Amino acid sequence: MNFPSRTAPAALLALTLALSACGQSPQATAPGTSTATTPVATTPSSPVISAADAQVNRALDQFAQELARHMTSPELRATIDQQTATRFDGDRETLYATLARTPLSSGTVESLLASGPGVTLSSLSTLTGSVKDLQVAVRGPAWNIKAQVPLVAFAPQGGDEFAPVTAYDAQGGRHVLDAHTLPTEPVVVVGVNERLDAQGNVMKPIDASASSVPPTLSAQACDSWEHLTSVYVRDDHEPWIRGDPEIYVQLGSNSHDGLYQGSLPDVNDENKWYYPNRDLIRWSTTSLGSWMMYLWYERDGGSSITLTFGADVKGVNGSVAYTVADGDDQMGHATLAFVDRLKSFALDTGDVRWWRSGCK
Numbered sequence: 497m498n499f500p501s502r503t504a505p506a507a508l509l510a511l512t513l514a515l516s517a518c519g520q521s522p523q524a525t526a527p528g529t530s531t532a533t534t535p536v537a538t539t540p541s542s543p544v545i546s547a548a549d550a551q552v553n554r555a556l557d558q559f560a561q562e563l564a565r566h567m568t569s570p571e572l573r574a575t576i577d578q579q580t581a582t583r584f585d586g587d588r589e590t591l592y593a594t595l596a597r598t599p600l601s602s603g604t605v606e607s608l609l610a611s612g613p614g615v616t617l618s619s620l621s622t623l624t625g626s627v628k629d630l631q632v633a634v635r636g637p638a639w640n641i642k643a644q645v646p647l648v649a650f651a652p653q654g655g656d657e658f659a660p661v662t663a664y665d666a667q668g669g670r671h672v673l674d675a676h677t678l679p680t681e682p683v684v685v686v687g688v689n690e691r692l693d694a695q696g697n698v699m700k701p702i703d704a705s706a707s708s709v710p711p712t713l714s715a716q717a718c719d720s721w722e723h724l725t726s727v728y729v730r731d732d733h734e735p736w737i738r739g740d741p742e743i744y745v746q747l748g749s750n751s752h753d754g755l756y757q758g759s760l761p762d763v764n765d766e767n768k769w770y771y772p773n774r775d776l777i778r779w780s781t782t783s784l785g786s787w788m789m790y791l792w793y794e795r796d797g798g799s800s801i802t803l804t805f806g807a808d809v810k811g812v813n814g815s816v817a818y819t820v821a822d823g824d825d826q827m828g829h830a831t832l833a834f835v836d837r838l839k840s841f842a843l844d845t846g847d848v849r850w851w852r853s854g855c856k
Contacts, residue, residue: 543654543656543823544654545652545653545654549652549653549655552627552653552688553652553654555626556652556653556687556688558623559630561668562612562623563609563632563686564647564648564663564664564666564668565612565666565668566612567645567646567648570641571600571601573641573645576632579595580633585691586691586740587633588633588634588635588739589631589633589634590633591629591632591689592630592631592632592686596624629696630689631686631687631688632684632686633687634682635678635679635683635736636678636736637679637682638682639682644682646682647664647673647683648684649662649664649673649683649737650663650685651686651688653688657825658675660673660674661673661735663683675736675737676735678736685737690738690795690796701759701761702758703759703774704756720837722778722779722837722854723776724745724774724776724851724852725772725840725851725852726770726771726772726773727760727763727770727771727848727849727850728767728768728769728849728850729741729743729765729766729767729768729848730766730846730847730849731766731847732827733827733847741764742795743760743761743794743795744757744758744792745760745791746793746818746820747776747790748788748817749784749785749814749816750786750809750812750813750814751784751785752785753818754817754818755779755784755788779834779837785814785834786812787810787814787834788831788832789829789831790830790832790843791803791805791816791828791829792826793826796823797821800820801820801821802817802818803820804816804817805818805829807831809833810835827845827847828847828848829845830844830845837854839854840852840853841853
């Protein structure tokens with residue numbers, strides 16, 4: 497396989513600006529309403545792997561080796577291909593709990609994996625049961641299951657997401673892959689599913705205004721809507737080993753935090769325009785403030801933290817606080833003034849460019 501390298505992504509919480517267009521269509525710039533914003537809170541530049549994550553990673557490493565030993569089985573390859581192709585959560589992956597009980601010509605996937613040297617159903621169950629929401633995924637190009645016996649890698653928890661990837665072949669050989677560049681051959685990846693909630697259900701797309709928004713806003717005129725027209729992601733901060741990104745946006749104002757949170761599950765590829773055409777929030781200067789701030793991030797989950805960003809927009813100082821997870825990857829933030837809400841223009845953080853307007 498060929499795994500070229502590229503420059504690692506910028507540090508988290510980089511300062512963001514509303515930039516002019518970078519040669520991509522459509523062409524326009526914001527009308528001078530957005531200002532640079534200064535982060536008040538920061539996060540560690542080198543994430544530390546917790547003891548709990550280290551334990552999960554050891555289990556993932558061991559499971560990857562066990563699975564790799566059996567990838568010479570055409571029936572197992574076909575079963576993994578079929579199960580991941582269902583995209584039960586929108587990505588090319590399946591929960592191990594589902595895969596394990598899938599019948600084969602003789603027994604199940606679980607009984608096949610437990611047939612290796614030194615492995616029993618009990619030890620395998622203990623190993624896989626130690627990883628909550630354990631999944632098996634297929635990454636990379638199309639898989640010729642009859643001809644290709646793929647490597648099996650594991651996606652570790654915690655630490656640097658773009659650290660070199662450890663993978664194993666069917667003979668037990670260890671390989672190191674580049675996390676930045678999609679491999680030229682398919683790779684089976686074991687890891688923790690990122691798209692399930694605490695109850696184990698697939699998370700539904702979020703499109704929600706805060707319940708604290710004054711009810712009188714529902715009677716406002718159309719021009720009080722903040723409308724997201726299109727989105728262009730240059731860097732989604734998601735390594736190939738983790739599949740498609742989970743892109744989120746939050747809005748707050750100089751008077752109110754937590755006005756809106758939304759996910760964009762269909763925004764999966766970099767350097768491509770998407771058109772959500774979504775009304776986000778109604779606002780007025782008396783109820784929501786004189787300016788608003790967008791925050792973009794790629795959701796990876798973890799413990800809740802608060803990020804606070806300050807700004808001065810047209811002479812009005814203020815700050816906005818956002819609740820995210822400590823594992824989330826920040827993609828930048830930018831502001832716009834209430835007086836410019838009816839204008840249609842693009843905002844840009846470097847990682848994300850988007851067109852917004854008042855409702856039409």
